[in-house]
Amino acid sequence: MFRKNGADTLIDLLIEWGVDHVYGMPGDSINAIIEALRKRKDKIRFIQVRHEEAGALAAAAYAKLTGKLGVCLGVAGPGAIHLLNGLYDAKLDHAPVLAIAGQVDTAVMGLDYFQEVNLSRLFDDVAVYNQMVVSPVQLPAVVNQAIRTAYAEKGVAVLAFPGNVTNMEMNKGTPYTSPQIARGKVQPLDHDMDAVCAALNQMDKNIVILAGKGARGAREELLTLAEKLGAPIVLTLPAKGVIPDRHPYCLGGLGLLGTRAAYTAMQEADILFMIGTSYPFTVYLPERAFTIQLDVDARQIGKRYAVDVGIVGEAKSTLAQLNERVAYHESREFLARCKANMDKWWDKMESLEEAEHPKILPEYVARAMEEMAEENAVLSCDVGNVTVWAARHFRCTNQHFILSSWLATLGCGLPGAIAAQIAYPERQVFALCGDGGFGMMMADFVTAVKYDLPIIVVVFNNQKIAMIKFEQEVLGNLEYGTGLHNPNFAAYAEACGAMGLRVERKEDVLPALRKAAAAKRPCIIDVLVEADELPQPPNVMVEQAIGYAKHLAKELLEEGKVSLPPILRL
Known part of the structure; x- marks a missing residue:
């Protein structure tokens, strides 16, 4: 006769709450939870990610897109720690997310055991609800309260499960609460x-x-x-x-x-x-x-x-x-x-997009994507100069645009696209990434390949952390530490078993986008864009102009193109 353990009860409760997928990585302290997911794979999918941070960022993006609970899972110690960045993204953008973290067995807790981390303290600042489950008797009520709180406060709930607790059989007399939340409208006085x-x-x-x-x-x-x-x-x-x-x-x-x-x-x-x-x-x-x-x-x-x-x-x-x-x-x-x-502004933007240049301008790439995107497409935008190009040069009509708005964490573009394609399998989904942001999470492109998610990743490849380069220059500093040594991202896509397209000429941008859209399979379009195109603000502050002038002077001195009198070198 099948007897439920703590892990079975946890997954059954998630299903009752309408959760249909979980992002995570298997591991020893959560083996019972993984087994419970396996037994219910017809009702709830386990999306195996290659890094728990990607799983947490995907859960956050799913919640932002749908308003539904995003769920991620990590093993004790390092796996739980890896979740933290994505959970802060959910916290700051007010997205309901449940994080399930493994923990060492109760018998060895407090003994500085292998992979033991104080999870309550680790998640204290990020969570609106943070609880360790130490007995199967408390499990149903605690799980329901965690999810209820995540929805009510639009934030992160964290549940830590020692490995032995999830393996314990459930007592027939265990009290159950209702897996539901009451909703109402907030009306002004x-x-x-x-x-x-x-x-x-x-x-x-x-x-x-x-x-x-x-x-x-x-x-x-x-x-x-x-x-x-x-x-x-x-x-x-x-x-x-x-x-x-x-x-x-x-x-x-x-x-x-x-x-x-x-x-x-x-x-x-x-x-x-x-x-x-x-x-x-x-x-x-x-x-x-x-x-x-x-x-x-x-x-x-x-x-x-x-x-x-x-x-x-x-x-x-x-x-x-x-x-x-x-x-x-x-x-x-x-x-x-x-x-x-505003008409003058659009004229200016169009002139930037169509400007003649020996290299591909990033403004043009964003505009080309606008021409290709369907009315209900989802755009998951990463952080950096690519955010500027998307914000100014992709004119949304009915597309859904998501990003890490308050945490502004590099690497959010790809996990957001994965979540969007899972949420809306019938829609066209783009990830707009700089090479810096994509490089952080690129291992999880194989997740899109594994689950046959036809996302289109457009990498604005300028071999720079370009926004930081610009910030350094505005401060009057010389560029330092912002150059990137990139692989061929299109070749990487092919190595992952997906489509890869490398674009080095302006006239090839639109054909590449059309080819990717028609393929209906995961694709990376590696676009080599001009590295020195400045994300100039709409209103240049005096301090910015002075700082940039200082940078140019320093650059000329470094290159030996200007020789100052001795008194000015002091």
């Missing part, structure tokens, strides 16, 4: 709505909307409000795609990766309406503007920037209520001026 309407109904004010990822799913309501107010919309980077980039009300992003039009609009704003964002780079926000902030989480109101009216509620329902109460603004002068600025 009437007097807060009154204050917001009073501010927005002022007819002689320049109103700018700053929309964050909290506005995702509220496109219709957001655009209706913007139309009534005559207000342009600026998007935070995590909110890229909330409205189409080419929409006449859209001014693109803000900050170093943003647009000049957005920067100018912020400087001219009389009223700033922040929706679903706690924007951190406050230097780009208006110095003097009446500010309204709408967020589902009261803790985010006024967290980083002084606000005059805070309103707690969900974006979609709250904006729908506002649309019934705000008056139509007849004046479109400010909106027209902002749109004219």
Whole structure:
């Protein structure tokens, strides 16, 4: 007769919660859990990754994309430690993730045993729920509470299981709780709505909307409000795609990766309406503007920037209520001026994309990807200069754009694409990676091959950690430690059993993308791009210009092209 042990119960509970796959690596302290997964492989898939960090990053990306629980698994000691970076990505981007970590047997805990690590202390800062399961009797209630908390607080829950506990048989009298979470809508208070309407109904004010990822799913309501107010919309980077980039009300992003039009609009704003964002780079926000902030989480109101009216509620329902109460603004002068600025910006971007150059410009690669991407494609963007090229030169319509927005961890692009293809097997999925970011996680490209995930990885290969090179130069320093020695990534793809395409000429970029899209199999397109193309910010600060001038002077001196008088060499 089949008797359930702790591992069986754990996996059955995951299935009850609707979990259909787990990312991880097998190992001795989790052998019982792996066996339980094997026995239930018709209901829940085990996705074997080559590095636990990739598994945690994939779990985080899956949660960001779907809102469902992402689950990752690591062995005691090093495996659990490897999960940590991906879990911090989930924490900072408010994604519900469950991490299951093995632990040494209870009989040897506290004895500095082989691979013993204090997991409670290790995960204390990253987790909203952090518990070691030391008895099968507590297991069902603890598992349910962990998942319930991860969903309720949109964060990371960690469960550590000593190997002997997962092997113990379950007692027939073990109490079970319900594997479910109650959900409800967060509605604003009437007097807060009154204050917001009073501010927005002022007819002689320049109103700018700053929309964050909290506005995702509220496109219709957001655009209706913007139309009534005559207000342009600026998007935070995590909110890229909330409205189409080419929409006449859209001014693109803000900050170093943003647009000049957005920067100018912020400087001219009389009223700033922040929706679903706690924007951190406050230097780009208006110095003097009446500010309204709408967020589902009261803790985010006024967290980083002084606000005059805070309103707690969900974006979609709250904006729908506002649309019934705000008056139509007849004046479109400010909106027209902002749109004219944005048209100039697009002209500038197009000139950069089409500029003649002996090497392939990264701006052109991003634009070519825009031409190839289907309407519902998912783009998993890595961190670095590639983020700039994607943010500015890939115009989203209905594509889903994800990245490591708050942790900004290199290497997130590939795991995010793996998760996206598992979440949406029918959709086209791209990973946009710099060579530095891809090099960190490239071992897990074989995971895509193993599970026949037809992701298209586009590597912007410039043999540099180029954003850091630019940062060094802006500080007035000489470039140091940023050069990369790369393999042929296309040949690597072929060695993994996938398609590999190496592109060295501009005219071959689009054909390569078409070939990869038609192949319906994992592919790496290794594009050799210009290394010295600068991710110039939309508004160059004086300090940046001075720093870069210092860098150029130092570079000329190092190369012996300039000889200074002795007194200036001191």
